[in-house]
Amino acid sequence: MKRERAVVPEAEFRSYYGRPVIKAPIWHEPHMPTYLYLGGMSGASSVMAIMARYTGHPTLARTARIAAAVGSAAGAGLLAAELGRPERFLNMLRLFKPTSPMSVGSWILAAQGGLSALAASSELTGILPLAGDAAVLATGLTGPLTATYTAVLVADTAVPAWHEAYRELPFLFAGSALASAGAVGMLAVPRAEAAPARVVAVTGAAVETVAGVVMERRLGLAGEPYRLGRAGRLMRAARVLTVGGAALAAVAGRGRALGVLSGLALTAGALCTRFGILEAGRVSAADPKYTVTPQRQRLDALAGPSAASPAERQPANPA
Amino acid sequence: MAERMGFFTDTSVCIGCKACEVACKEWNELPDDGFVFEATSYDNTGALGASTWRHVAFIEQTRAVRVDGHEEDVDRWLMSSDVCKHCTHAACLDVCPTGALFRTEFDTVVVQPDVCNGCGYCVPACPYGVIDRRQDDGRAWKCTMCYDRQLGGLEPACAKACPTDSIQFGPLDELRERAAARLAGLHADGHTEARLYGESPDDGVGGAGAFFLLLDEPEVYGLPPDPVVTTRDLPSMWRWAGAAAVSLAGAVAVAFLESRVRR
Numbered sequence: 245m246k247r248e249r250a251v252v253p254e255a256e257f258r259s260y261y262g263r264p265v266i267k268a269p270i271w272h273e274p275h276m277p278t279y280l281y282l283g284g285m286s287g288a289s290s291v292m293a294i295m296a297r298y299t300g301h302p303t304l305a306r307t308a309r310i311a312a313a314v315g316s317a318a319g320a321g322l323l324a325a326e327l328g329r330p331e332r333f334l335n336m337l338r339l340f341k342p343t344s345p346m347s348v349g350s351w352i353l354a355a356q357g358g359l360s361a362l363a364a365s366s367e368l369t370g371i372l373p374l375a376g377d378a379a380v381l382a383t384g385l386t387g388p389l390t391a392t393y394t395a396v397l398v399a400d401t402a403v404p405a406w407h408e409a410y411r412e413l414p415f416l417f418a419g420s421a422l423a424s425a426g427a428v429g430m431l432a433v434p435r436a437e438a439a440p441a442r443v444v445a446v447t448g449a450a451v452e453t454v455a456g457v458v459m460e461r462r463l464g465l466a467g468e469p470y471r472l473g474r475a476g477r478l479m480r481a482a483r484v485l486t487v488g489g490a491a492l493a494a495v496a497g498r499g500r501a502l503g504v505l506s507g508l509a510l511t512a513g514a515l516c517t518r519f520g521i522l523e524a525g526r527v528s529a530a531d532p533k534y535t536v537t538p539q540r541q542r543l544d545a546l547a548g549p550s551a552a553s554p555a556e557r558q559p560a561n562p563a
Numbered sequence: 564m565a566e567r568m569g570f571f572t573d574t575s576v577c578i579g580c581k582a583c584e585v586a587c588k589e590w591n592e593l594p595d596d597g598f599v600f601e602a603t604s605y606d607n608t609g610a611l612g613a614s615t616w617r618h619v620a621f622i623e624q625t626r627a628v629r630v631d632g633h634e635e636d637v638d639r640w641l642m643s644s645d646v647c648k649h650c651t652h653a654a655c656l657d658v659c660p661t662g663a664l665f666r667t668e669f670d671t672v673v674v675q676p677d678v679c680n681g682c683g684y685c686v687p688a689c690p691y692g693v694i695d696r697r698q699d700d701g702r703a704w705k706c707t708m709c710y711d712r713q714l715g716g717l718e719p720a721c722a723k724a725c726p727t728d729s730i731q732f733g734p735l736d737e738l739r740e741r742a743a744a745r746l747a748g749l750h751a752d753g754h755t756e757a758r759l760y761g762e763s764p765d766d767g768v769g770g771a772g773a774f775f776l777l778l779d780e781p782e783v784y785g786l787p788p789d790p791v792v793t794t795r796d797l798p799s800m801w802r803w804a805g806a807a808a809v810s811l812a813g814a815v816a817v818a819f820l821e822s823r824v825r826r
Contacts, residue, residue: 260620260785261603263610266692270683291812295819328681328701335661335680343794346684347660388808395807396800400658400793401687407793410800414807422814443818451814529687536782539789 257540259532266402268529269522275326277518279319283353283390284421284514285428286315290360290387292425292444293380304441306367307432309380311425313364316357316390323353345396352393356386391421398525404535405528406521408466412459416517419455422448423486424514430493431507435500442493442503445510449490452517453483465537469524478520485513567670568713569735570722570773571742572644574784575749575757577729579605579642583617586724590709591616594697604640610785611645613695616706617721618645620784643775643784644721644730647672647693647706648761651769652792655685655694655705663703670735671708671772679703690768690790708772735772742776754778760786767791 259265269276289312296305324333337354341347359379366376395417399410406413426445430438456479460467470479489509496503528534587593593614601609604621611618622641627634653672656664663679666672674694681701685694694705709719717723722732731738739762749757760781761771767790781788 258780258782260622260783261601261606263785264692265782265785265787266690267686267695269687270696288811288815291815292819295815299819299822301819326682328683328696328703329679332661332678332680335663335678336682338678339662341660341662343657343797344660344684345797345800346658346682350660384812388811391811392804392808396797396804399800400797401684402654402690402692402790402793403687407796410796411803414800414804415810418807418811422811440819440822443822444815447814447818451810525687532782532785535787539787540780540782543789 257533257536259536262532264530265532265535266529268526269398269401269403271522272326273519273522275322277515277522279322279326280394280417280518280521281420281424281515282315282319282322283394284417284518285424286312286319286356286360287387287389287391288418288421288425288444288448289315289428290356290363290380290383290390292429292441293363294384296440297377297380299440301437301440303437304429304433307429308425309360309364309367311428311432312356312360312383312387316353316360320353320357345393345400349393349397352386352389356383356390359383359386388418392418398521401525402535403525403529404466404538405463405469405524408463409459412455412462413521415455416452416459416521419448419451419453420486420514420517423452423489423510424448426493427489427507427510427514429507430496430503431511435497435503438503439497442496442506445493445506446490449486449493449510449513452486452514456483456517466528466534469527469531469534470520473523473527475520475523475527478516478523482513482516482520485509485516489513565668567735567772568708568733569649569738569771570646570708570719571731571733571738571776572646572773573729573731573742573745573776574641574643575729575745575754575776575778576727577619577642577644578727579619579621579640580726581619582724582726583644583721583730584608584615584619586720587617587706588614590712590720591707611647611691611693611695611705613697613700613704616646616704619643620645622779622783624779641778641783643777644725645784645786646721646773647708648691648768648774649706649708649772650792651764651772652794653768654688654690654792654794655703657792657794657797658684658688660684667710667713669708669710669713671710671713673707673710674703674705676702676704688793690787690792738774742774745776749776767795 289308293308336350363380392414395413398406426441429441489506492506606621608615620643628637649671663675679702718732722730761774764770
């Protein structure tokens with residue numbers, strides 16, 4: 245019996261009825277991407293709070309302390325809501341497991357949340373100012389880790405768009421975190437005192453943009469999901485908002501409205517980045533070509549050109 | 564620790580009866596898969612998942628075969644019962660933050676349902692797409708290689724039910740020897756397309772506790788051709804994240820010091 249051959253799909257690879265090889269991340273919107281934003285904003289705000297405290301920017305210091313505390317507390321809440329069994333949230337601290345970025349991250353977030361809450365409540369109530377200062381200094385360690393561990397969290401998966409990007413993602417996340425924290429500073433602090441927040445925002449936007457460009461260039465096929473469909477639209481919107489927000493931040497010393505506009509644009513840009521990255525991960529997992537093609541190329545390169553006979557390379561799916 | 568136990572699934576003798584799927588569901592009291600018509604040959608479960616711990620794949624192929632000196636298109640069916648690989652270096656186990664996933668005395672990888680908090684991290688970590696979270700239940704589930712039966716000295720339900728011994732259970736070393744002999748036999752009979760998958764301790768997951776004899780490339784069966792445990796790059800990932808964290812702190816410091824200079 246003769247049967248029509250299956251049409252070769254656009255990318256030359258074989259699969260089982262086009263089904264995904266790996267499972268897509270089950271993390272939800274808006275929980276996970278919003279947490280990524282909040283964690284970044286909290287972490288970078290902590291460092292801003294320290295520097296503002298010791299360089300004579302009291303209003304900025306106060307704002308950053310509160311932003312750090314609110315960000316990590318709200319972020320932890322979103323993470324708990326994300327669990328299949330939220331009542332077992334504390335199982336996250338059942339052990340410390342270095343091979344699990346989520347375990348390491350849970351401890352980092354617990355420390356960041358506790359310390360930033362202490363720092364913010366001391367600031368607001370005026371009670372135990374020394375303890376508050378000590379806590380804010382300690383967030384100088386937990387803050388940057390809170391902002392960047394999430395890159396390891398997503399990269400330590402089988403999702404090609406995430407795993408292959410493990411070098412650039414931490415810098416992308418760090419830049420996004422700086423831009424987010426700078427934006428909060430610009431939105432909440434009078435412009436006379438917000439100059440450092442503007443510099444932080446512009447620096448962050450630059451780091452995020454450069455890291456994003458480098459990532460998409462280097463990844464090749466694995467980076468395709470960042471350019472296509474909804475993820476592509478989100479990533480492009482993020483780029484426009486971030487670059488535009490940074491341009492506004494550069495001139496925001498001249499007027500309050502410019503600062504507010506810049507802060508809003510940067511915040512929206514940071515959120516678009518985080519939503520775009522989650523979506524790209526989903527797309528990357530759902531299409532088997534992103535999993536199969538690089539692995540097949542790796543094997544073929546190892547086996548040498550003679551190993552693959554043409555008959556074996558025919559598409560095998562039913563017609 | 565007892566001997567490392569494993570599965571050798573010889574797909575060349577699989578007849579696609581799905582007795583393994585049914586036996587697995589019966590023994591482990593797994594919920595149904597929703598009675599979906601997949602329109603993919605005789606496959607009605609589609610893929611491994613939270614409630615499908617054995618999945619029989621059906622592939623209908625037409626291949627050019629040399630008959631009496633000329634090429635002729637010949638049809639064949641490939642059938643294969645997929646299962647959790649119980650990797651030597653298991654990503655799901657590595658990334659599980661609660662310790663719900665653990666390695667048993669049989670060197671298999673099992674989820675403790677009373678500990679799992681449904682964080683879902685194991686799901687995208689598995690390079691084979693095996694483990695999944697159950698929607699209504701909120702926890703992650705996968706094949707236990709019938710841990711309970713093994714503790715009682717019994718073989719797993721799927722292997723017990725398999726009528727052709729396509730699914731073989733036993734000490735992994737023994738299974739590897741048996742598989743090598745079977746492969747040599749098939750090659751001698753002219754089935755040069757036969758190959759072992761997951762048997763090598765040198766592969767990206769350090770060798771699978773459940774390995775296969777396949778008659779085509781792994782991706783045709785929905786298996787990744789060259790899976791690598793994601794945590795292999797973890798030290799490098801932390802180094803990059805550390806550098807980014809230091810850069811973040813440095814950038815803020817510079818921003819403040821610079822604006823103080825400018826004032």
